[in-house]
Amino acid sequence: MRKFLVVLDDSRECLNAMRFAAMRAAKTGGGVEVLAVIPPEEFNHWIGVGDLMREEARERIEAHFEVFAKWMRDKQNVDPELVIREGDPMTEILAQIRDDSAIGVLVLGAGVDKKGPGPLVTELTRSSGNLSIPITIVPGDMSRERLEAIT
Numbered sequence: 001m002r003k004f005l006v007v008l009d010d011s012r013e014c015l016n017a018m019r020f021a022a023m024r025a026a027k028t029g030g031g032v033e034v035l036a037v038i039p040p041e042e043f044n045h046w047i048g049v050g051d052l053m054r055e056e057a058r059e060r061i062e063a064h065f066e067v068f069a070k071w072m073r074d075k076q077n078v079d080p081e082l083v084i085r086e087g088d089p090m091t092e093i094l095a096q097i098r099d100d101s102a103i104g105v106l107v108l109g110a111g112v113d114k115k116g117p118g119p120l121v122t123e124l125t126r127s128s129g130n131l132s133i134p135i136t137i138v139p140g141d142m143s144r145e146r147l148e149a150i151t
Contacts, residue, residue: 001030001031002103004021004033005106006021006032006033006108009036010064011109012111013140016147017108017109020136020147020151022076025078026078032080034082035096036064037085037086037088038061038085058084061084068080069082093120094131106135106136108121108138109121110140111140112141
């Protein structure tokens, strides 16, 4: 089964990327893999505090994921899987693509503010020629109706 890999973060555009991945998976018989990356700089504290912060970050990610997962299961009949990695987001995304051969498409949400599409979209599109899978970039301000129409 081909899986759509989508990155879970706190950005607004993440919502549209999740929707797109779930809708496409539902219509193509694919799956959704949700990747959350915990940056290492969050834990550069004392060992005990760093461990506690790491556990709290994982709990936040799992709670955030469960909101999307419930919608995917209830509305799209897709049961997503969650992968949590620690490290540099770009490095971990590329590693996940390399480590899971079932991933067929990377889905990213693009920001719409004056800062541009976002650092992941910018960096990954620069290196897209070296990726083993295509990237789908979903505009962050695209309406749900439009997403449904194009998926």
